[in-house]
Amino acid sequence: MTYSVTPLATIPTIVADARHAFVAGATRPKQWRVSTLRRLRALVDQHESRLLDALAADFGKPRFEAWATEIGFVLSDIDHTLAHLGSWMAAEKVPTPLAFKPGTSRIVAEPLGVACVIAPWNYPVQLLLLPMIAAISAGNAVVGKPSELAASAADALAAMITELGDPAVSLVLGGVAETTELLTHRFDHILYTGNGRVARIVMRAAAENLTPVTLELGGKSPAIVSRNANIEVAARRIAWGKFVNAGQTCIAPDYVLVERPVHDALVAELDRQITAFYGSDPKASPDFARIVNAPHFHRLEKLLDAGTVAVGGETDADTRYIAPTVLTGITRGDPVMGEEIFGPILPVIAVDSLDAAIAIANADDKPLALYSFSDDHAENDYVVGRVTSGGACVNGTLLHISNPQLPFGGVGESGMGAYHGKFGFDTFSHRRGVHTRSTRLDPALLYPPYTATKSKLVRRALRVPDPRDLVAKLRRRSRRG
Numbered sequence: 001m002t003y004s005v006t007p008l009a010t011i012p013t014i015v016a017d018a019r020h021a022f023v024a025g026a027t028r029p030k031q032w033r034v035s036t037l038r039r040l041r042a043l044v045d046q047h048e049s050r051l052l053d054a055l056a057a058d059f060g061k062p063r064f065e066a067w068a069t070e071i072g073f074v075l076s077d078i079d080h081t082l083a084h085l086g087s088w089m090a091a092e093k094v095p096t097p098l099a100f101k102p103g104t105s106r107i108v109a110e111p112l113g114v115a116c117v118i119a120p121w122n123y124p125v126q127l128l129l130l131p132m133i134a135a136i137s138a139g140n141a142v143v144g145k146p147s148e149l150a151a152s153a154a155d156a157l158a159a160m161i162t163e164l165g166d167p168a169v170s171l172v173l174g175g176v177a178e179t180t181e182l183l184t185h186r187f188d189h190i191l192y193t194g195n196g197r198v199a200r201i202v203m204r205a206a207a208e209n210l211t212p213v214t215l216e217l218g219g220k221s222p223a224i225v226s227r228n229a230n231i232e233v234a235a236r237r238i239a240w241g242k243f244v245n246a247g248q249t250c251i252a253p254d255y256v257l258v259e260r261p262v263h264d265a266l267v268a269e270l271d272r273q274i275t276a277f278y279g280s281d282p283k284a285s286p287d288f289a290r291i292v293n294a295p296h297f298h299r300l301e302k303l304l305d306a307g308t309v310a311v312g313g314e315t316d317a318d319t320r321y322i323a324p325t326v327l328t329g330i331t332r333g334d335p336v337m338g339e340e341i342f343g344p345i346l347p348v349i350a351v352d353s354l355d356a357a358i359a360i361a362n363a364d365d366k367p368l369a370l371y372s373f374s375d376d377h378a379e380n381d382y383v384v385g386r387v388t389s390g391g392a393c394v395n396g397t398l399l400h401i402s403n404p405q406l407p408f409g410g411v412g413e414s415g416m417g418a419y420h421g422k423f424g425f426d427t428f429s430h431r432r433g434v435h436t437r438s439t440r441l442d443p444a445l446l447y448p449p450y451t452a453t454k455s456k457l458v459r460r461a462l463r464v465p466d467p468r469d470l471v472a473k474l475r476r477r478s479r480r481g
Ligand code: NAD
Pocket: 118, 119, 120, 121, 122, 123, 127, 145, 146, 147, 148, 149, 174, 175, 176, 179, 180, 193, 194, 195, 196, 198, 201, 215, 216, 217, 218, 219, 249, 250, 251, 340, 342, 368, 410, 415
């Protein structure tokens, strides 16, 4: 591994070069955005095997998972962006009230300037590149900071971005010291993905420059399983969502709340599905990842000390292996319920009713994801309508974030702001209102001296209803019957 940290002394130059490129107008034209995204796409393609090797080296990420959740995700995001960029960039014409005619009004998406993207280690390629793609699509220069905990991936990403050879798109490598230095510089938007503690550091630094932030954080995302759920399908989808990337997924179902009559059936089915995925010895499976580092391994190992191990439970410190594990008999006071698990440990808690499940889910901070399993859609609507979360998936897990038409972001402690698809373009844009006046007429109505007649006329003019508002009102009335 050749992981090299960016020297602190060079960080100001990297940021200044990005600023210079933006101020010079290099990043604004559609042509720059398109050609940069196309070159980035080609580079991701060319560097595919190096990136997959790096992800395997960092924490044994299976190649299938790495391609589907990182490389493929990035490629399809670029394709989606390229397909829609023209319409996203197009000015949106909006009506002008009668009182302000003659004139026209439009909303124009302006790039913000220089963006900073700080990424975590668990999906190091996707979580760095997707926000960078959004920033580029919106016409910004961007400085990215991959996580030092996935050092091989950071190294591979740095080689790729260096090959891009554009000062408007660059990376800083390193950990706390380098990120701290980076955050002393003024950015026009910061998108941070990671934990809530560091998010507060980022937001404090951003406040110094009144820089807006998008914070993509985590939390304890519940899966709520009704007695009316298809238990086999629920177990398969929960097991998949939980054990992909060995549970190191921000939107993984953190724990399960299941109605008591189907608790045992669900646990038995989870056991069957885990064996179907990884065989009777998951340690030997090439499809199961490892824990990223020793501190996380030891943190997770301690969480196994509560309740009853219904499935799995084996660990191996040397290879940082923790088996796909299901815990039962867990109470809300157990440490495993006190923090985001972020590993392959799944507590399953029996509840007497969906209302009891909702009460437990709402007692925690607002989670990043919510999963509801029932074949009765009224029940799913009931659960989704009563538990707030960043996003939600009904009768499934994780897949709500792969639709670029849906915003991806948290709420409350799980974050603020969103991206993916057009939402990413909007996050890195300023929606500027532009009103253009005709010079043919220039009534003296608004200008001093303010006479009683002018006052009367202005009051009357501003009260004249806009015909479009009248039409909308009539439509609403006719819909109501
Ligand atoms: P991490 O340790 O890799 O940290 C994230 C980034 O913060 C890194 O780039 C790191 O260098 C930087 N950082 C760390 N300490 C810092 C400091 N003191 N000052 C400035 N920067 C600092 O990743 P993590 O935080 O362990 O990531 C796991 C968390 O991220 C989990 O809570 C998970 O749910 C969340 N997460 C959220 C999403 C999402 O999209 N919402 C995605 C992945 C992970």
